[in-house]
Amino acid sequence: MGSMTDAIIKKITLYNFRIHESYKLVINKKTTSILGENGCGKTSVLEAIYIAMRGKSFRAVDKDILKRTTDFYRIELEYLNGEKTVVIYDNKDLKKKFLVQDRKYLRLPKKFRYPVVLFLPEDLHLISSSPTSKRDYFDRILSQIDDNYSNSLSRYNKALKQRNELLKQDNISRELLFSWDIMLANYGVSLRKKRAQLIEIINKRLTDVYLSIADTNDKVEVVYKSSSSEILESEYVKLLNMDYERDVATRHTNFGVHKDDYEFIFNGSNANGSASRGETRSIIIALKFIEAELLYEKNNKKPVVLLDDVFSELDKTRQKCLMENFKDNQVILTSVEGV
Ligand SMILES: Nc1ncnc2c1ncn2[C@@H]1O[C@H](COP(=O)(O)OP(=O)(O)OP(=O)(O)O)[C@@H](O)[C@H]1O
Numbered sequence: 001m002g003s004m005t006d007a008i009i010k011k012i013t014l015y016n017f018r019i020h021e022s023y024k025l026v027i028n029k030k031t032t033s034i035l036g037e038n039g040c041g042k043t044s045v046l047e048a049i050y051i052a053m054r055g056k057s058f059r060a061v062d063k064d065i066l067k068r069t070t071d072f073y074r075i076e077l078e079y080l081n082g083e084k085t086v087v088i089y090d091n092k093d094l095k096k097k098f099l100v101q102d103r104k105y106l107r108l109p110k111k112f113r114y115p116v117v118l119f120l121p122e123d124l125h126l127i128s129s130s131p132t133s134k135r136d137y138f139d140r141i142l143s144q145i146d147d148n149y150s151n152s153l154s155r156y157n158k159a160l161k162q163r164n165e166l167l168k169q170d171n172i173s174r175e176l177l178f179s180w181d182i183m184l185a186n187y188g189v190s191l192r193k194k195r196a197q198l199i200e201i202i203n204k205r206l207t208d209v210y211l212s213i214a215d216t217n218d219k220v221e222v223v224y225k226s227s228s229s230e231i232l233e234s235e236y237v238k239l240l241n242m243d244y245e246r247d248v249a250t251r252h253t254n255f256g257v258h259k260d261d262y263e264f265i266f267n268g269s270n271a272n273g274s275a276s277r278g279e280t281r282s283i284i285i286a287l288k289f290i291e292a293e294l295l296y297e298k299n300n301k302k303p304v305v306l307l308d309d310v311f312s313e314l315d316k317t318r319q320k321c322l323m324e325n326f327k328d329n330q331v332i333l334t335s336v337e338g339v
């Protein structure tokens, strides 16, 4: 499985992590299945792996992850090469610590972050989901592909939050908002460029990868819909400023990349409404394959693939196609079947 340089998980141990008071999983196969009834804690195990490999959860904040009525959680993730990442969250200071190679960090250092392809059941409904879910989805990909993306995104979100808090007060002048406008424009333009670039790269491959899955010559494309497309920072500031009266009236920021959306196009029409359920699933699987390729190209490491209960939603052909594509990756999957 994979090459010597790939990050391959050997063992995971959890303490006070959601439903798990104490949990251990030793992995010695290429494909590992975590089986169990609904609510027994399968997704939580994938979540813990994701935290130890990426630095934070894909679905929650630490205080909600911590097993109720306990004071700390701990994740130990051991790799085949002997490396080990320990994550400790302490409810007293509400902080997480990462222990790697005998050193302590408040954030997981980039050199100890490893590529992960995460496939959640809700991803299969991405095409018809809200703009927020679609933004989160592509933001998650970008955070793994671009080292500075999540930093820009969190700075943008902080500035947006501050600006919106100001707008909740009375008599806020344009001048007061201005320093936030500059910041939103700066990070906003950078985020927009990176989002547009990612979609361009995806589109170069999507139709071909789709063909390899569905075996039909359908044309598939993603359109990035940003209100700030092509504009410069100075114009972005102007547009924020032009919205001043509306923002004051609605008490929040109406313009910006936090309103961006993505649309899937299938043979020229919006896939949401024209593609069948099977076709929709093939599009998402194609997207996952491209994600895995991009992560491999960036890291020169095969990503670990986490499949959360997706087989139950796929027919045999697509299941086979998925496993075939990831035959050289470490795959950890969950399922309620076979219990
Ligand atoms: N902080 C917490 N403390 C204790 N229990 C929790 C906490 N957060 C979630 N749980 C519980 O943990 C259980 C496991 O959740 P998880 O999502 O991992 O289950 P699952 O096996 O993936 O279920 P499903 O098959 O329905 O997807 C749920 O019953 C949930 O209510």
Ligand SMILES: [Mg+2]
Binding pocket: 042, 043, 044, 308, 309
């Ligand atoms: Mg689950």
